[in-house]
Amino acid sequence: MLWLGQGLGLGSRQAASWRITQGVGLAYALQQLINGITLGMIYGLIAVGYTMVYGIIGMINFAHGDVFMIGAFLSLIALSGLASLGITAVPLALAITLVFAAALAALYGWTIERVAYRPLRGSFRLAPLISAIGMSITLQNFAQVTQGARVKPLAPLLPGGLVLTRAGGFAVQLSWMQIAIAITTVLCLGLFTWLVTKTPLGRAMRACEQDLKMASLLGIDTDRTIGLTFVIGAALAAVAGLLFLLYYGAIDFYIGFVAGVKAFTAAVLGGIGSLPGAVLGGLLIGLIETFWSAYFSVQYKDVAAFSILAITLIFLPTGLLGRADVEKV
Amino acid sequence: MTNQGSPLRDAFLSALVALGLFAPMVGLQTHVGAHGIALVPRPLAVASLVGAVFVLRLAIRLWQGRRPAAGMSMMAGAAAGRIALAAGRARRFLVPALLALALLMPVVASRSTLDLGVLVLTYVMLGWGLNIVVGLAGLLDLGYVAFYAVGAYSYALIAQATGLGFWSCLPAAGALAALWGITLGFPVLRLRGDYLAIVTLAFGEIIRIVLLNWVSLTGGPNGISGIPRPTLFGLRFTMTDEPGTFAGFFHLAPSSAHRLVFLYYVILALALLTNWVTLRLRRQPLGRVWEALREDEIACRSLGINITTTKLTAFAVGACFGGFAGAFFATRQGFISPESFTFMESATVLAIVVLGGMGSQLGVVLAALVMIGGPEMFRALADYRMLIFGLALVVMMVLRPRGLVTERKPSVSLGGAARAIPAALIAEGRS
Numbered sequence: 001m002l003w004l005g006q007g008l009g010l011g012s013r014q015a016a017s018w019r020i021t022q023g024v025g026l027a028y029a030l031q032q033l034i035n036g037i038t039l040g041m042i043y044g045l046i047a048v049g050y051t052m053v054y055g056i057i058g059m060i061n062f063a064h065g066d067v068f069m070i071g072a073f074l075s076l077i078a079l080s081g082l083a084s085l086g087i088t089a090v091p092l093a094l095a096i097t098l099v100f101a102a103a104l105a106a107l108y109g110w111t112i113e114r115v116a117y118r119p120l121r122g123s124f125r126l127a128p129l130i131s132a133i134g135m136s137i138t139l140q141n142f143a144q145v146t147q148g149a150r151v152k153p154l155a156p157l158l159p160g161g162l163v164l165t166r167a168g169g170f171a172v173q174l175s176w177m178q179i180a181i182a183i184t185t186v187l188c189l190g191l192f193t194w195l196v197t198k199t200p201l202g203r204a205m206r207a208c209e210q211d212l213k214m215a216s217l218l219g220i221d222t223d224r225t226i227g228l229t230f231v232i233g234a235a236l237a238a239v240a241g242l243l244f245l246l247y248y249g250a251i252d253f254y255i256g257f258v259a260g261v262k263a264f265t266a267a268v269l270g271g272i273g274s275l276p277g278a279v280l281g282g283l284l285i286g287l288i289e290t291f292w293s294a295y296f297s298v299q300y301k302d303v304a305a306f307s308i309l310a311i312t313l314i315f316l317p318t319g320l321l322g323r324a325d326v327e328k329v
Numbered sequence: 330m331t332n333q334g335s336p337l338r339d340a341f342l343s344a345l346v347a348l349g350l351f352a353p354m355v356g357l358q359t360h361v362g363a364h365g366i367a368l369v370p371r372p373l374a375v376a377s378l379v380g381a382v383f384v385l386r387l388a389i390r391l392w393q394g395r396r397p398a399a400g401m402s403m404m405a406g407a408a409a410g411r412i413a414l415a416a417g418r419a420r421r422f423l424v425p426a427l428l429a430l431a432l433l434m435p436v437v438a439s440r441s442t443l444d445l446g447v448l449v450l451t452y453v454m455l456g457w458g459l460n461i462v463v464g465l466a467g468l469l470d471l472g473y474v475a476f477y478a479v480g481a482y483s484y485a486l487i488a489q490a491t492g493l494g495f496w497s498c499l500p501a502a503g504a505l506a507a508l509w510g511i512t513l514g515f516p517v518l519r520l521r522g523d524y525l526a527i528v529t530l531a532f533g534e535i536i537r538i539v540l541l542n543w544v545s546l547t548g549g550p551n552g553i554s555g556i557p558r559p560t561l562f563g564l565r566f567t568m569t570d571e572p573g574t575f576a577g578f579f580h581l582a583p584s585s586a587h588r589l590v591f592l593y594y595v596i597l598a599l600a601l602l603t604n605w606v607t608l609r610l611r612r613q614p615l616g617r618v619w620e621a622l623r624e625d626e627i628a629c630r631s632l633g634i635n636i637t638t639t640k641l642t643a644f645a646v647g648a649c650f651g652g653f654a655g656a657f658f659a660t661r662q663g664f665i666s667p668e669s670f671t672f673m674e675s676a677t678v679l680a681i682v683v684l685g686g687m688g689s690q691l692g693v694v695l696a697a698l699v700m701i702g703g704p705e706m707f708r709a710l711a712d713y714r715m716l717i718f719g720l721a722l723v724v725m726m727v728l729r730p731r732g733l734v735t736e737r738k739p740s741v742s743l744g745g746a747a748r749a750i751p752a753a754l755i756a757e758g759r760s
Contacts, residue, residue: 127730134722
């Protein structure tokens, strides 16, 4: 956890030391904006998985953050494997890794749902939650046992970037990596939106989200739909895992918990059950965190993110884009 | 679990899935070398895991095939149900037996067992405290560890600042934890179900981060050491027998076992106090309103019950006991650091409450024995211990989603003794 804090605060800390020497407000803020959006996109990708599962079966899938961690490890294994096979063309290696990690993480998502959640469907409300916490502990320790507890570094694949503007010795940089992250995120979310709005599967998912019982009465295979929801969520989380690995260049078995909690916070902030809300919430959490570490303190960035969550919920109990849930007797 | 296909085909498919899951994660270990990451293949481990999945799945299917009417989980559930029923009948003897065992533990048990007993009892107390919030009032609290931490740090800081002992600081630690419970609860208790869960989780993390970073007050990651140990009416437990020490007063040979036995009885007394207060409160209007709230919030509101104050009291009382447990933890260890107050603790305590059967006091004890005593026994497994713990949590939930003690006894009844209500008749929380 300490390491993650350092990792997430890295860019801003360098910047902070620079800020002390000279003061170029606007350029500095622009740089933070870019960094915040990049981080927010990673959170947004994870948050979509939380919000989908919550929307359909109303459970907090605690293991989702750990699926993200598994996705990051799968990406690391794939990248190392490709490098040892001699495939060094970066776009090709990234594309293969993306597909590999997403497919296998999807298998993880499917298996988790099948083993830990499906037997508990229709059971008492807290049972799946505890099962999910158990699954999260299992995955974390599985990664620790199989891959070791050490932090795994990865040499930067895409060094350098575009210098957008210079102000008094401070260059606002948009790195190639950030551009790659933005493109990948937008492509994945575009594909996902198409899947949800235009395909029969998406229609089934939306029907299940509205009313699970009614959907099953109308002939929708709800078990299959829920299973596929986990598959899609896990694949998106694996993409986030790959992006995280590329952006920070180091992972360990513990990254899932912190990122998971933040992403869930993002989902709640955006209004849980709302897909655009999840992305919006992710971006907001990323921005809040980055700006807080840049202008106030790196140590308390999580406190800032969580406090804003609490404040939002107090004044806007359904999140930013969520619907009010009217309970009828 | 579905039942299509032949067992052999099914087992083969399971093995295929296992191959996909394990081939990269187990089969290719990443090693940090001089030239970046090197992959070390481990085909044997993958083969044995995949083989194990195949055999296990085949065995389960064949077992199911013997009695086609019942699925695996149902059968196991029925078996566990029979056990629970027998346990229910034995309850009359089980509770006094457990109590007698708990009282006699220091006489019969070895030092290490007694140490484990102290740990289990701490979790029993935490479980009973959280049971008020989750089990009785039905509020999902994922940040209970925050109150545990507040209690521990309150005691440590007050003791350091004023020089007061454990017993003088204990009420303050509980009161401060309760105060935090109210402070947190006041704004967030309007939230429903899972929103409350995530805010409490966030609160738990906030407390931990603050403890970690407010170095001037809490010592940061180094924690606080030299926390005063508890005394028996002013008698200290030391390794000498000078006047004013326990050994000196009773003319005993000084032994470190005295303190351990004393600590054991202190936590036993604290835990039993929690239990007693809970059982008494359940019979009072306040406790009945908590349970009514858990069953149906809308009905409560319609009857003119003030939801906010009711929830706040549950939160405060639960937090108070968490604070007591925290103070005990601090005095037992003599050292505290933020590392002891992670989300894992909250999750463990919540798992104890849910696994015990929500609202059941006996269930908490049984679950704490299983969940805390179990992993301690497997300490030899080292790294694999938590892996097994996580898997066991999943398996236990799948087999017994309603916990170990599923039936519920009404707090009050009209005429005659209250009869236990079986789990099947309890509708609460079934979505």
